[in-house]
Amino acid sequence: MTDAGMGDRMPADAPLLLETLTSPDVAKLIRDQVPLVLPVGAIEQHGPHLPLGTDGFIPYEVAKRVAAGRRLIVAPPMFFGAYSRPRTGGGRHFPGSVGLPGRVLESVVGTLLADWFRQGFRNLVVLNGHFENAWTLLEAIEQGTERSSPDQKALLIHWWDQVSPDDIRRIFGESFPGWEAEHASITETSMMEYMRPDLVRTNLKADGGAQRMTTYDIFPAPADILWPNGIGYSALPASPEIGEQLVSVLVRNIGRILDEEFPGAAGA
Ligand SMILES: [Zn+2]
Structure with missing residues (x-):
């Protein structure tokens, strides 16, 4: 970005990170209808091998790559989800797995979207990295767009749906x-090995799975449907090379969605 007063000291393709911008920067970006993405x-x-924040790091790192060299603001990721x-x-019995009840997540995300629309943003994107967030985010966007005007628009994107x-x-x-x-x-291990290798305990990659796979939920969950080590299938086939291919597919396909849905606003 070469506009006077904004980002003069940033590399040309550095993503616009909301928390690093000033209020006048944002005023100009709103005027230019630049989209904003919230990773959740x-x-x-x-x-044993990936960090607790994996589901936030993946959409955040992908969003930063989509934003490199194009007009897109990346908000700080919401690391707490459903x-x-x-x-x-894996379930809530694992140490470290904490979450928000759906009504709280809906309220937080819906409130932020409504406030960004109130400020004049036209184009908002929620980029989701946690499967259990899906329906709640749908309701959050419904809530957030209740008072928006016809020229304001929000998208909900789950990254896994963007791999054909x-x-x-x-x-x-x-x-x-x-x-x-x-x-x-x-997929998660490979993308983390490619985008955040500093956070992967590569020597602890393992096979996973449960004794019994059901197509329905049981409360309380019996021990034989739980994954003892927290891995759903296997992390052993993962590699940074697979991660690089997946990330390039995501960056291309999500960039294409922005170009199609927000014509003229998100282009580089
Ligand atoms: Zn995950």
């Missing part, structure tokens, strides 16, 4: 286990 994750166990469930995130079956086949061949097994496994 969770503080949830991710096996409760972890045994079949999708063709991309999966190209990257994994026939060896992809399916998204239902993907917790702390190939």
